[in-house]
Amino acid sequence: MISPSSQCMAPHACALTIGPTLPSFYLDDDRLPSNKTYGFNLFSSTAPCMAWLDSQPPCSVVFASYGTVADLEPTQLEEIGNGLCNSGKQFLWVVRSVDEHKLSEELRGKCKERGLIVSWCPQLEVLSHKATGI
Structure with missing residues (x-):
């Protein structure tokens, strides 16, 4: 699945993002309130x-x-x-x-x-x- 942010990035960069580019906590949808980091957080x-x-x-x-x-x-x-x-x-x-x-x-x-x-x-x-x- 191509994320909406990938489609927005297409005119600016030759890159395909995988998954959400923002943790869901910051999307105002309250689905995953503990999801505040990008994947593996060092x-x-x-x-x-x-x-x-x-x-x-x-x-x-x-x-x-x-x-x-x-x-x-x-x-x-x-x-x-x-x-x-x-x-x-x-x-x-x-x-x-x-x-x-x-x-x-x-x-x-x-x-x-x-x-x-x-x-x-x-x-x-x-x-x-x-x-x-x-």
Whole structure:
């Protein structure tokens, strides 16, 4: 069976997805409320960032993640970090472990005042969390 998301992907990529591309928990159909991960999950959903999000008020956290493809220069990371710090909002910022060395200690210290920097997070859980939700 070809999933609807495969048909949507056809004009953009030569790939065929198998099965749902989103766990059913996020589809608002309540069929499988415990299905929150993509197949085999190597990471625990008890990621430290989730406990931090639980301590934040609803709709108060900005989530910043540039994925695994973006290769940002140290100056770009500094600008993003300063923008997040100066925004006046709490934030969760995902910086890949291979890029962590690009962050200055000064910026790390400044970020600790309002935000949390992590090298990985369960993105769907973060995006559906009450602290980042609308």
